[in-house]
Amino acid sequence: xxxxxxxxxxxxxxxxxxxLTVVFVLVRQMPIEGYFDNYDKLDAKVIEAKLEKMGLNDPxxxxxxxxxxxxxxxxxxTSARYSVDAPIAGIIAQKAPISAMIGMSSMVLxxxxxxxxxxxxxxxxxxxxxKFGTAFIVFVNxxxxxxxxxxxxxxxxxxxxxxxxxxxxxxxTWILPVFSMSLGNIAYYAMWLRRYMVDEMNKDYxxxxxxxxxxxxxxxxxxxxxxxxVPMVQYIPTSLMYTIxxxxxxxxxxxxxxxxxxxxxxxxxxxxxxxxxxxxxxSCIGIIGLLLGDLLMTVIDPRIxxxxxxxxx
Amino acid sequence: xxxxxKMKTAPVEKxxxxxxxxxxxxxxxxxxxxxxxxxxxxxxxxxxxxxYWGSTFRxxxxxxxxxxxxxxxxxxxxxxxxxxxxxxxxxxxLIVNHPITGMQMSNVQPSLTTVKATAPAGTELIVTPYDDxxxxxxxxxxxxxxxxxxxxxxxxGEDFCKVEYxxxxxxxxxxxxxxxxLAEDPTATPYEARSNFKIKVYSSPxxxxxxxxxxxxxxxxxxxxxxxxxxxxxxxxxxxPSTAPFLFGTNSLGQDLWALVWSGTRTSLxxxxxxxMIEAFVGIIVGVLWGYVRKLDRILTEVYNVIDNIPTTxxxxxxxxxxxxxxxxxxxxxxxxxxxxxxxxxxxxxIIIRDRDYNLASxxxxxxxxxxxxxxxxxxxxSVITLRMSLAVPGAIGNEVFITYIGLGLPVSIPSLGNLINxxxxxxxxxxxxxxxxxxxxxxxxxxxxxxIGNAFADAADPKNHL
Numbered sequence: 001x002x003x004x005x006x007x008x009x010x011x012x013x014x015x016x017x018x019x020l021t022v023v024f025v026l027v028r029q030m031p032i033e034g035y036f037d038n039y040d041k042l043d044a045k046v047i048e049a050k051l052e053k054m055g056l057n058d059p060x061x062x063x064x065x066x067x068x069x070x071x072x073x074x075x076x077x078t079s080a081r082y083s084v085d086a087p088i089a090g091i092i093a094q095k096a097p098i099s100a101m102i103g104m105s106s107m108v109l110x111x112x113x114x115x116x117x118x119x120x121x122x123x124x125x126x127x128x129x130x131k132f133g134t135a136f137i138v139f140v141n142x143x144x145x146x147x148x149x150x151x152x153x154x155x156x157x158x159x160x161x162x163x164x165x166x167x168x169x170x171x172x173t174w175i176l177p178v179f180s181m182s183l184g185n186i187a188y189y190a191m192w193l194r195r196y197m198v199d200e201m202n203k204d205y206x207x208x209x210x211x212x213x214x215x216x217x218x219x220x221x222x223x224x225x226x227x228x229x230v231p232m233v234q235y236i237p238t239s240l241m242y243t244i245x246x247x248x249x250x251x252x253x254x255x256x257x258x259x260x261x262x263x264x265x266x267x268x269x270x271x272x273x274x275x276x277x278x279x280x281x282x283s284c285i286g287i288i289g290l291l292l293g294d295l296l297m298t299v300i301d302p303r304i305x306x307x308x309x310x311x312x313x
Numbered sequence: 314x315x316x317x318x319k320m321k322t323a324p325v326e327k328x329x330x331x332x333x334x335x336x337x338x339x340x341x342x343x344x345x346x347x348x349x350x351x352x353x354x355x356x357x358x359x360x361x362x363x364x365y366w367g368s369t370f371r372x373x374x375x376x377x378x379x380x381x382x383x384x385x386x387x388x389x390x391x392x393x394x395x396x397x398x399x400x401x402x403x404x405x406x407l408i409v410n411h412p413i414t415g416m417q418m419s420n421v422q423p424s425l426t427t428v429k430a431t432a433p434a435g436t437e438l439i440v441t442p443y444d445d446x447x448x449x450x451x452x453x454x455x456x457x458x459x460x461x462x463x464x465x466x467x468x469x470g471e472d473f474c475k476v477e478y479x480x481x482x483x484x485x486x487x488x489x490x491x492x493x494x495l496a497e498d499p500t501a502t503p504y505e506a507r508s509n510f511k512i513k514v515y516s517s518p519x520x521x522x523x524x525x526x527x528x529x530x531x532x533x534x535x536x537x538x539x540x541x542x543x544x545x546x547x548x549x550x551x552x553x554p555s556t557a558p559f560l561f562g563t564n565s566l567g568q569d570l571w572a573l574v575w576s577g578t579r580t581s582l583x584x585x586x587x588x589x590m591i592e593a594f595v596g597i598i599v600g601v602l603w604g605y606v607r608k609l610d611r612i613l614t615e616v617y618n619v620i621d622n623i624p625t626t627x628x629x630x631x632x633x634x635x636x637x638x639x640x641x642x643x644x645x646x647x648x649x650x651x652x653x654x655x656x657x658x659x660x661x662x663x664i665i666i667r668d669r670d671y672n673l674a675s676x677x678x679x680x681x682x683x684x685x686x687x688x689x690x691x692x693x694x695x696s697v698i699t700l701r702m703s704l705a706v707p708g709a710i711g712n713e714v715f716i717t718y719i720g721l722g723l724p725v726s727i728p729s730l731g732n733l734i735n736x737x738x739x740x741x742x743x744x745x746x747x748x749x750x751x752x753x754x755x756x757x758x759x760x761x762x763x764x765x766i767g768n769a770f771a772d773a774a775d776p777k778n779h780l
Contacts, residue, residue, distance in 0.1 A: 015619045026635055142764035144711035146718050146734060147753045154741040248626075248719060264719045267634060275634060279627055286624040 005295060012291040019283045024067055027276040028060065034272030035080045076280075081271040082262075088277045092259065096244045098168070099251065099258030103243020106178045110185030117186065118193030119225060122201065133190055140187035149249050152180050166254040177254045181247050185239065189232065196228035230301045237296060238289030365692050365776070372773035379769030386762040389755075393582065396575040403569035405576035405728050410567065417567030421559050423747050432530070436544045437516040440537055441527065449542070451530045451550060453516040455483040460511050466495065467503045473518035476506075483514035516541075521550055561751045564736065573728045574752055578759070580729040584643055584713055585706035591648040592705050593698060596655025603656060604663030613660075620653050629712055633721035640723065643716060647709050655701045659694060666693050696774040703767025707760035714756075730756045 033039040035054065036047065051057050055066060070077070076088040083091060121133040140148075153176060157164040162172040200206065201224055209219050244259060251260035259278070266274040374380055396402060403409060409418045432438065432451075441450040456478060458464065464485070468475035473484040474493065485508070487493055492509035513522070521528055534548035561570035603613040632646035666672065666689070675685050710730060716722045717731030725732060730752050737749030772778055 011615070011618060012622075015622045018619055019623055023631065026631060029635055138761060138764055142707050142760040143757045144707075144714040144760070146714050146738070147757065150734075150738045150741055150749065151753075158742070249715075252719075263630070267630070268720045279631055282627045283623050286627070287622045290622055 001298065004298070008291060008294055012287055016284060016287050019287070020068075020071075020280055021064065023276060023279055023283065024064055025060065027272055027279075028056075028063070030270075030272050032056065034270045034275075037081050037084045076277040077273045079266075079271055079274050081269045082266050082274050088274055091262070091274075092277070092281065095257060095259045095262050098256060099260060100244050102174070102177055102181065102250075102256065102258065103247075104240075105174065106181035107185065107239055107243060109178060110182035110189060113182065114186040114189030115193055115229075118190035119197065119220065121190060121194040122197035122224075122228075123220060125198070130194075133194070137187045137191045140183055141191075145184060146249055148183070149180050149253055152176065153253055156180075164254070166256040173254075177250050177256060181250050188235075192232055192235075193228055196231055197224050200224045200228045230297070233300050234293040234297050237292035238286070241285040241289040241292070244285065363779075365779075368779045369695075369770075369774045372778060373770055376769045376773070379766050382762040383766050385758065386766065389578075389758065389762075390582070393575050393578045396572075403572045405572040406568060406726060407572075408567045409563060409569060418559075418563055419565050419567040420745050420748075421563040421567075422744075423560060423562035423570070423751070432519070432521055432544050432548055432550055434544055434546045434548075436519070436521075438521065438530070438535070438542045438544060439516055440535065440542045447532060448529050449532045449535060449537075450527045451521065451535075451542070452527050453519070453521045455481050455514045455516050458485070458508060458512045458514060460509060461507050463505050463507045464514075465503050466499070466506045469495075469500045469502055470518065473515075474506075475518075476514065477503075478514055481514060483516055484518045485512055485514055486520065562745075562747050564748055565745075570733075570748060570751060573733060574730075574755055577728040577730045577733050577752065578755055580640065580723070580727060581710045581713055581731070581756070582706070582759070584640060584647070584729075585709040587644050588647045588651055588709040589702045589705035591644070592651040592655050593702050595648070595652035596701070597659060597694075597698065599652065600656035600659025601663065604660040604667065613656075617653060617657060620650060621657075623650070625650050625712075626715065629716055630719065630721065633716050638721060638723055640727065643713055643723070646716075647712055651705060651708075655698070658697045658701060662693050662697055663690065666690055692774070692776045696771045696776075699774055700767050700771035703763050703770065706763045710756060710760055 032047075032051065035056065036042060036050070039047070042050075048057075055063055058066075074089060076092070078085050078087055079091060117129070117133050117136075120129040124130050153164060156162075156176045156179075160172075160175065162175060163170070165173065166177060167173045197220075206219060206223055209223060210216075248260040248263060250256065251258045251262075252264050255261065259281075263275075263278050263282075266278065397404075432453075436453070438451045438453045439455065441452065458478065462478075464476045464478040466474050466476050467482075470487065472487055474487050474495075476483060476485050485491065485493065490510070491512045494507045494509065496504040496506065513520075515521075528550035530544070530548050530550050534545055535542040536545050559569055559571065561574055564570055564573065599613070602609055628650050629646045632649065633642060636642040636645070672685060672689050675689055680688075713722065713729060714731040714734055717729070717735045722731050722735070723729050725736075733752035734749065734756070737746075737752060740746055740748050
């Protein structure tokens with residue numbers, strides 16, 4: 001177990017280093033305008049001096065090394081255009097909690113709606129709930145999120161008679177963004193829970209329980225649901241982590257001052273240091289989320305050992 | 314009873330023992346040796362009339378919904394590619410100008426025909442001269458009234474008031490947009506009144522102009538006297554004699570949305586298909602190597618772990634941010650990560666199937682590698698490959714919409730579904746919402762069809778579902 005955790009940790013760190021290096025090198029290929037607030041008006045000498053000061057004239061490996069040094073100190077650099085010379089870590093620390101709050105609410109909602117839907121689908125095979133759920137899952141998976149988010153915002157605001165834009169202090173304005181954001185996850189949870197539950201229902205121990213005369217409800221709750229939920233646990237840390245990033249669509253649609261909208265903003269302003277920092281945060285969160293997911297799985301289900309996968313080979 | 318059974322089994326037992334004796338004699342001559350591959354013998358043991366593809370299609374065509382969507386999709390795909398060659402189509406990026414006024418025809422509502430209004434027989438219309446002898450410009454505007462100019466109301470109506478103005482008799486609209494200043498008791502005519510805004514005096518109580526556009530009618534419907542004309546029969550009024558109908562309306566620039574939507578669908582489908590092809594090509598090659606060559610397994614698994622850990626959207630955003638926006642960039646960015654999933658699925662399938670007993674049996678029977686791959690492995694991979702490929706198309710379309718949404722997508726000069734949706738989303742709650750509805754409708758039909766057909770075909774192609 002400890003060996004597995006250590007191995008998994010090392011591979012995550014390796015991945016992280018590779019990804020950060022790649023992102024760093026790629027963003028350095030961008031035109032240097034992205035490091036200046038008013039590039040066109042600046043004198044060539046001033047530009048040269050500033051490049052020198054930021055260390056952008058150094059050879060790439062030197063830049064990379066100093067970047068990693070700063071990163072270990074928690075210094076993400078300063079913004080160039082979005083909010084001139086402000087430390088990026090500060091900007092993000094301001095934005096992330098808002099995204100996290102909305103993300104958490106939407107996750108709770110997704111679990112609260114998705115799990116019962118999935119269970120209902122598994123229990124009523126090819127009856128109403130199964131058909132409804134399948135149609136819902138197909139729709140959410142096939143149609144790009146932007147499309148139904150836009151309609152949901154405009155018609156939802158009209159139907160519920162709430163403002164279209166987000167206001168932190170007015171809880172009515174939370175409904176639509178939180179609900180829209182949870183749709184994808186509802187479909188995800190429902191789809192996988194249904195699949196795992198159907199798999200589980202066909203297993204011998206469930207048949208035995210049924211033959212013994214155990215109540216249907218008890219079988220579903222005690223045996224099928226619990227076992228079917230285990231593989232889904234792996235996904236939860238990732239989604240929890242991603243709540244910090246917020247949804248790019250939702251935040252820019254509802255003008256929520258969070259991380260997702262921030263990425264779109266800095267891309268449109270071509271603020272190289274900030275794009276780099278945010279992209280890195282996103283990738284870190286993805287990697288850490290997967291790591292936590294794998295570890296959580298081993299904790300929750302002692303039957304799972306990752307030490308040797310595909311032992312059959 | 315016992316006796317009867319003995320009588321029946323006795324000859325069989327004799328035959329078996331004879332056969333064994335014969336074999337024993339044969340093996341004494343050459344104890345062990347490879348049996349040569351004999352296709353006839355191979356077929357004897359299997360299903361005689363089982364055909365993989367026949368079975369696949371039979372199962373697929375049982376799924377009514379998938380077949381329906383397949384035909385819808387087929388029609389749609391064919392149509393997108395022949396649409397530019399149909400008569401009366403606008404080029405996608407053409408800004409259509411009004412032939413008379415020269416103004417852009419922006420935000421024209423969608424319509425099936427160019428008929429914009431119908432004037433009943435006997436309607437009095439004013440004819441303005443127009444060069445084309447077949448057509449006459451028609452408007453029933455008698456005069457323009459300035460704001461606060463006085464006129465006399467001689468007959469009061471809810472919608473139109475009959476008025477006298479200078480030496481003309483005509484009608485003015487009576488609604489909130491004109492804000493007529495009428496007498497306290499408006500029905501006690503005649504009296505002087507005025508309007509708070511600039512308004513028009515019409516020759517009959519109906520407005521046959523359209524947002525200030527002149528309407529046109531065929532000359533042979535009219536009896537013309539001077540600058541006045543009376544509709545001889547109920548006649549169709551059109552906005553322009555020379556433009557084809559705007560089936561999906563026009564956008565704010567005056568481009569035909571119908572042409573834009575189909576051109577955008579072509580772009581999006583092109584991206585989707587190319588990405589799916591690259592994904593299949595790279596994914597299959599890597600996946601097969603990964604699954605079959607045991608030495609590569611470790612390295613490729615590590616590479617996979619690195620690539621799989623990076624969120625796809627981040628790769629998309631980063632590549633699109635660094636390279637110039639264009640179809641090539643989008644395809645490159647999507648293909649960069651897309652093949653990973655395909656490769657993993659194929660590798661897993663191969664590892665599962667490779668060492669199964671029936672494969673071992675095939676190999677022991679002397680079946681060639683190619684035949685093992687074609688007969689034993691491929692049927693299990695077809696399902697995975699078709700599923701991944703058919704889901705790659707809606708996925709690529711969705712990614713294109715996403716990249717355009719955050720401002721890194723294709724330039725406006727290359728219409729795509731993402732571009733159109735992005736332009737339309739600001740209009741969702743206005744009267745121009747059709748500019749969002751049409752692209753999203755076409756897009757949803759395509760993505761949902763691919764999704765359902767892909768799943769149905771993958772189910773049908775899975776040999777597990779064939780028995």
